[in-house]
Amino acid sequence: MSEAALLRAEGLHRSFQMGRGALTVLRECSLSVAAGEFVAIMGKSGCGKSTLLHVLGALDVPQRGQVWFERTPTFSTAQPRPQRSQFDDSFSGVERRMVELRRRAFGFVFQFYHLLPELNVLENVLLARMVGCSLFAWPGARAAANRDTHEILDRVGLAGRLSHRPAELSGGERQRVAIARALVHRPRVLFADEPTGNLDAETGSSILALLRGLHRDGQTIVMVTHDSGVAACADRVCELRDGAIASARV
Amino acid sequence: MYRLFLTLRYLRKRQIAFFAIAAIMLCTAMVLIVMSVMGGFLDTVKQRARGLLGDIIVDNKRFGGFPLYDEFIAEISKWPEIAKATPIIYTFGLLRFPSTGATHPVSVVGVRLDEVRNVSAFGAGLYYDRMYPGTTTLADQQQPLLGRSAASGIDLPEPYRSAGAAAHRAGVQDDDATPNIVNRLLHERGHPGIPGFYAANETPDGIGPPALAGVPSPGIIIGRDIVARRQPDGRYTRWYPRGEEVALTIVPTSLSGSIDTPKKLAFRYADDSRTGIFEIDSKHSYVDFENLQGLLLWDAAERADGSGRSPGRCSQIQIKIKPGVDADALCTRLTAAYRELPNRIGVALTTTEWGLVQDIEAVTWEQSQVHVIGPVENERNLVTMLFGIISIVAIVLVMCILYMIALQKTRDIGIVKSIGGSSVGVASIFLCYGAAVGVVGGAMGAGFGYIFVRHINDFQTILTDAFGWRVWDRSVYSFDDIPSTVRPEDLARIFLVAILASTFGAVAAAWRAGTMHPVEALRHE
Numbered sequence: 001m002s003e004a005a006l007l008r009a010e011g012l013h014r015s016f017q018m019g020r021g022a023l024t025v026l027r028e029c030s031l032s033v034a035a036g037e038f039v040a041i042m043g044k045s046g047c048g049k050s051t052l053l054h055v056l057g058a059l060d061v062p063q064r065g066q067v068w069f070e071r072t073p074t075f076s077t078a079q080p081r082p083q084r085s086q087f088d089d090s091f092s093g094v095e096r097r098m099v100e101l102r103r104r105a106f107g108f109v110f111q112f113y114h115l116l117p118e119l120n121v122l123e124n125v126l127l128a129r130m131v132g133c134s135l136f137a138w139p140g141a142r143a144a145a146n147r148d149t150h151e152i153l154d155r156v157g158l159a160g161r162l163s164h165r166p167a168e169l170s171g172g173e174r175q176r177v178a179i180a181r182a183l184v185h186r187p188r189v190l191f192a193d194e195p196t197g198n199l200d201a202e203t204g205s206s207i208l209a210l211l212r213g214l215h216r217d218g219q220t221i222v223m224v225t226h227d228s229g230v231a232a233c234a235d236r237v238c239e240l241r242d243g244a245i246a247s248a249r250v
Numbered sequence: 251m252y253r254l255f256l257t258l259r260y261l262r263k264r265q266i267a268f269f270a271i272a273a274i275m276l277c278t279a280m281v282l283i284v285m286s287v288m289g290g291f292l293d294t295v296k297q298r299a300r301g302l303l304g305d306i307i308v309d310n311k312r313f314g315g316f317p318l319y320d321e322f323i324a325e326i327s328k329w330p331e332i333a334k335a336t337p338i339i340y341t342f343g344l345l346r347f348p349s350t351g352a353t354h355p356v357s358v359v360g361v362r363l364d365e366v367r368n369v370s371a372f373g374a375g376l377y378y379d380r381m382y383p384g385t386t387t388l389a390d391q392q393q394p395l396l397g398r399s400a401a402s403g404i405d406l407p408e409p410y411r412s413a414g415a416a417a418h419r420a421g422v423q424d425d426d427a428t429p430n431i432v433n434r435l436l437h438e439r440g441h442p443g444i445p446g447f448y449a450a451n452e453t454p455d456g457i458g459p460p461a462l463a464g465v466p467s468p469g470i471i472i473g474r475d476i477v478a479r480r481q482p483d484g485r486y487t488r489w490y491p492r493g494e495e496v497a498l499t500i501v502p503t504s505l506s507g508s509i510d511t512p513k514k515l516a517f518r519y520a521d522d523s524r525t526g527i528f529e530i531d532s533k534h535s536y537v538d539f540e541n542l543q544g545l546l547l548w549d550a551a552e553r554a555d556g557s558g559r560s561p562g563r564c565s566q567i568q569i570k571i572k573p574g575v576d577a578d579a580l581c582t583r584l585t586a587a588y589r590e591l592p593n594r595i596g597v598a599l600t601t602t603e604w605g606l607v608q609d610i611e612a613v614t615w616e617q618s619q620v621h622v623i624g625p626v627e628n629e630r631n632l633v634t635m636l637f638g639i640i641s642i643v644a645i646v647l648v649m650c651i652l653y654m655i656a657l658q659k660t661r662d663i664g665i666v667k668s669i670g671g672s673s674v675g676v677a678s679i680f681l682c683y684g685a686a687v688g689v690v691g692g693a694m695g696a697g698f699g700y701i702f703v704r705h706i707n708d709f710q711t712i713l714t715d716a717f718g719w720r721v722w723d724r725s726v727y728s729f730d731d732i733p734s735t736v737r738p739e740d741l742a743r744i745f746l747v748a749i750l751a752s753t754f755g756a757v758a759a760a761w762r763a764g765t766m767h768p769v770e771a772l773r774h775e
Contacts, residue, residue, distance in 0.1 A: 051769075059668060059768050075357045095673060103670025114772060116256075118263040123255075130252040131670040138251040181669065 005068075006220055007056060007189055012065035014051055019025035025051045026062060027243035031190070032223055037213040040234035041224045047240050049224040050193050056222060057106050057191040058098035069189075074101055103132045108180030111194035113174040115166040115181075122162040125149045125181045132185060145184075152180045156210060172203035179210060183219075190214065192223040196230055208233050253348020253675060257682040260655070261690070267683075269751070270651040271691040277641040278695025278748045279702065284637045286703040288630035290733035292623070298526035299622045303391040303615040304335070304369040304568030306581055308588060310609040313503055315339065315548055315563035317603050322566065325591070326584065331575040336365035337564035339542050345476070347490055354476055356535045358500055360542030360564075363388050369570045372536075376471065377426055378492060381445040382413040386521040388538035390466035392517060393493030395451035396432065397460035402441040404432060406448065407460035412464070418442045426524075427478075428485045443477050447488035448690055463493075468541050470496060475532035477522050482720060484731075493518050498537070502547045511652040513545050527622070539564070558598060563606075577614045584612035607685030610679055641751070648755030652684055656759035663763050664771025677764030685749055692748030696741055707731045 009031045015024040025048030033039050033056075043049045054060035056067060058074045069072045075098055102108075109129075115124045129145035130138065153159055156176040166174055175195060182190055192211065196204030212233055215221055221235060231237045238245045261267055310316045318335040326332050339360030345354045363386075367373035379386035399405035406414060424445040433443035451458040455574065478486035490496075496515050502510035517537060524531055543549045543562060550562040569584070571577060586611045592599050616623065637659065656663070666676055710732060714720045721732070 004398060054769050099670055099672045102668060108668050110668075110772065114661065114668070116662050116665060118259050123259075127252055127255070127666075129670045130255055131666070131675075133251045135251050 006035040006037075007033040007053075007071060007222070008068045009056055010066055010068075012052070012055055012056060012062045012067070014048070014060070014062040021137055026055070026065075029065070029240070029244045031056070031238060031245055033220060035188075036215075036218050037236065038211075038218055038221045038234045040231035040237045041043065041222065041240055042226065042228065042237055043240035044155050044230050045226060048243055049226070049240055052229070053191050053193050053222065053224045057108060057189070058101040061098075061107075069101060069105060076096060084232060086204070104185065105188045107187035107190045109175070109178050109182050109190065109192040109195045111197040113166070113171075113178045113198075115174055115177055117166055120163050120165050121153065121158055121169070122149060124166070124177055125153060125184050128181045128184050148186075149180075149184055152184050153177075156180045170203070171199050172206060175199060175203075175207050179207070179214075183214070189220045189222060192221060194225055195223065196227070197225070204230070252671065253679050253682055256666070257686050260659075260679075260683055261686050264655055266651055267687060270648045270687045270755075271649045271694070273644040274688055274691025274748050274752050275698060277644040278692050279699035280695075281637050281641060282696060282699030282736070282741065282744050283703055283706075285630075285634050285744070286699070286734045286736045287706070288756065289737060289740065290735040292626045292630050292732040293735050294586060295527065295626050296616075296619075297625055299619045300371070300615055302370055302372060302525050302530065303618065305577055305615055306569040306573040306584065306612055307615060307618045308567035308569065308584060308610060308612045309565065309618070310606055310611070311528050312606055312609055314412075314602075314606060316606040316610055317561035317563050317566045317599065318588075318595075318597065318607065319564040319567055319593055320562070321597070323587055325595075326569070326587070331571050331580055332574050333570040335567055335569040336362050336369050336663065337367075337539060338566040338568055339539060339546065339547055339548065340565040341500055341503070341542065343498050343535070345472070346497040346499070347494075348461055349494055349496060350490070355533075356473070356476070357533050358498065358542060359534055359536045360535050360538045360539040361388075363536075366568070369568050372448055372523065375474075375524040375526075376521045377474065377486075377524065378446055380422060381417055381424060382410050383417055385410055385471070386414050386471070388469040388520065388536070388541070390469070391469050391493070391518050391520060393464045393491075393495075394448060394463035394532040395459050395461045395463050395493075396444065396448045397451040399460065402436060403439060404436065404444070404457075405465065406444060407462050411460065411728075414444065415442075426486055428481055428483075428487045430487075437688045447491050449491040449494060450748055464495065464518070467495060467518045468518045468538055470498065470517035471521045471523050471536040472496070472519055473531040473534045474522040474524040475528055476535070478520065488522070490519055493520070494661055495519075498535070500542075500544065500545055502546075510547060514582035515545060536693045542585065553600070557600070560600070560603070561597070567721050581612040581614060585610065588612070645755045648684060648687060648752050649758055652680060652687075652756045652759035655683075656680060656762045659763075660766065660771050663766050664768045664774065667766075667768035668772060673764045676766075677760040680756050680760035680763050681753055684753040684759070687756075688749035688752025691752065692745045695748065696745050699734055700741070703734045703736050706734055 009029065012026045012029040014026040015022045016161060029048075029052060041049050041052060044125070051060065055062050058067075061075050105242075107238070108156070119127065126145060127147045129141070130148065133141050133145070136185065152163065156179055158173060158176055158180065161169065163175065166177070168187065175198075179195075195211065196207050199207060211221060211223070217236075221234075223230075225231050240246065308322075322657045323335045323337065326335060341358050341360075343356050343358040344353055345356045361372070373379065376386055394407050396404055396406060405411050424443065427445060427447075429437070429443065430447060433445075436443050451461045451463070474486060477490045478488040480486055496519055497514055498517055499514040501512045504510065523534070523536060540549070543564070548563040551560055552558075553560045571580060589608055592604065592607060610681050663676055666679075667673070710721055
């Protein structure tokens with residue numbers, strides 16, 4: 001593993017309780033991502049790609065193994081690792097570091113966009129800035145947040161759709177909003193989970209072009225896909241097989 | 251910041267929350283209305299029960315009364331805390347209305363009218379005394395009869411005519427009595443009415459001049475609900491003419507409470523008294539203290555065994571105290587002072603008389619009326635508690651609605667967590683949501699309840715006019731209007747409880763949202 005890795009995972013083990021048995025999806029899985037790299041993780045459906053992305057992105061905690069971001073563990077190994085409930089983690093400190101990373105360093109794009117239907121385009125993106133801001137700090141931070149939100153929405157081509165609700169947008173536009181939301185707080189790593197999986201070929205291509213553009217500007221991207229054509233956009237493609245990275249090609 | 255933002259957005263956009271707000275609003279309004287009406291009822295009962303009494307009551311709860319009241323009153327009148335004191339006698343009697351043949355069992359109260367006016371608000375409840383100031387007396391009097399007059403066609407004899415005219419000039423309105431035929435006729439002719447009910451001076455030649463008729467007899471003030479019928483509009487129709495004779499039969503009692511031969515005496519109906527409490531107004535009649543004392547054989551007299559003179563007795567002393575005086579502490583002092591009075595003034599009492607004095611206790615008027623106020627207080631607390639329990643339904647409704655919203659918003663929970671929302675933060679969105687429902691519902695309920703309570707009698711009038719349905723029947727209740735008192739502290743308390751209850755109703759939803767794994771939430775179908 002490179003010492004210069006921005007994100008490094010080692011020995012990840014993650015299984016899920018399915019009825020009486022356990023389904024292991026990650027087995028001693030290791031991966032490192034360098035700053036500015038565009039990594040695609042490929043594999044069959046159900047092989048654990050999304051789970052790996054969630055663990056790397058501090059949305060989930062493995063039973064074994066560790067993830068380092070900028071050489072710092074993303075979760076404490078000294079604490080018990082929760083599987084379902086994360087409510088108590090806020091007090092134990094396990095979640096605190098993960099929340100901070102999601103808030104400041106990581107951004108997520110999902111296959112199904114995951115926008116809040118009650119909010120319009122501007123508010124959906126702005127929400128990601130609000131999350132990191134207290135009620136009392138918001139008046140001071142609001143102007144900058146608004147400026148950044150408008151900028152990023154302009155970049156993804158949605159400057160004219162600010163007041164539209166998700167239901168009033170096409171699939172491609174929704175995904176652009178999701179990308180804008182993931183980028184508005186200038187994350188170090190953008191995690192994309194099948195970003196074109198729910199889009200037609202043409203719209204998917206435009207989203208990939210957008211991601212490539214971001215990567216050219218220095219954005220680190222970790223993308224999960226089952227489509228080799230989509231994976232071809234990345235600098236490096238890692239194949240996940242039997243719960244571990246089986247091969248990597250550049 | 252996102253918590254407040256999402257809370258307000260969900261509040262506006264989730265229409266199902268309006269049902270939770272409506273539930274909180276209705277419960278808040280319901281509890282406020284109940285507390286205000288019951289509180290108002292209690293205040294009115296207190297105020298009217300107070301009207302009969304002084305600030306402090308000295309009593310020994312014995313049927314034979316107690317002696318040395320005048321000596322005691324003379325002594326305590328020098329105390330700086332005491333404004334005025336007067337003795338009272340209570341006994342039982344039968345009141346017979348000879349002209350109608352009706353007989354009524356009554357509690358007979360012996361009062362010194364001039365003194366009792368200064369000790370309690372008794373004087374304010376006298377009807378004829380308000381319409382004809384200065385004409386109400388418990389001394390011997392004749393019956394005033396209406397007669398022909400050159401000025402208005404019909405009038406009263408002096409001093410009733412002048413007193414009535416003066417009150418009319420002073421703007422005193424007869425808002426208590428249902429107008430009778432005489433008054434309707436006078437009004438038609440453009441003359442002021444003759445408040446009350448008077449007999450006419452009927453002669454063989456027709457109606458004679460205004461006159462005072464009959465042999466002079468002592469006056470009696472009769473409870474209004476004995477001599478008048480209360481109408482649904484709250485006014486009274488008097489069925490017995492002023493000044494007409496009534497016969498009062500009482501049973502004298504000895505020092506030890508043993509019964510003597512009943513005595514009967516004729517009185518003239520001088521006025522009627524209204525405290526506002528039906529139990530009192532339908533059972534009490536008031537006569538002159540000294541007169542009743544003599545009838546009961548409670549006045550000073552030579553003892554049968556020749557051991558000296560037995561002092562006169564009374565049942566009670568009512569005391570008006572000066573503002574700012576600690577009534578409880580004064581009661582203790584008064585009790586001790588009375589028990590030591592015989593020794594202090596050197597009066598020789600028999601063993602029985604001594605026992606009567608030693609049983610004396612001074613209590614505040616609230617303590618003496620606990621049998622009237624206590625049940626109403628208990629009723630108020632009970633009804634408020636019952637409606638509070640009913641309001642739990644609203645909490646459960648809020649719980650269901652917010653939990654349903656949390657279920658519907660499972661994916662949103664995952665989204666918010668994926669962009670950096672903490673478990674506590676996401677949980678607090680729902681707690682804030684519950685609190686916001688409480689604030690909005692509570693505020694609306696408080697406003698609605700306040701307006702309803704303020705106009706509760708107007709609403710009743712509308713109901714009565716539209717459907718003929720009167721909730722508060724004035725012929726049943728002794729209060730003219732539905733009493734209500736909105737206390738700011740009650741309003742604040744109810745509003746706060748509404749917010750707390752609604753927030754409590756959001757706990758389950760908050761728990762679900764907080765403990766939800768972000769990945770599971772994002773994958774929720």
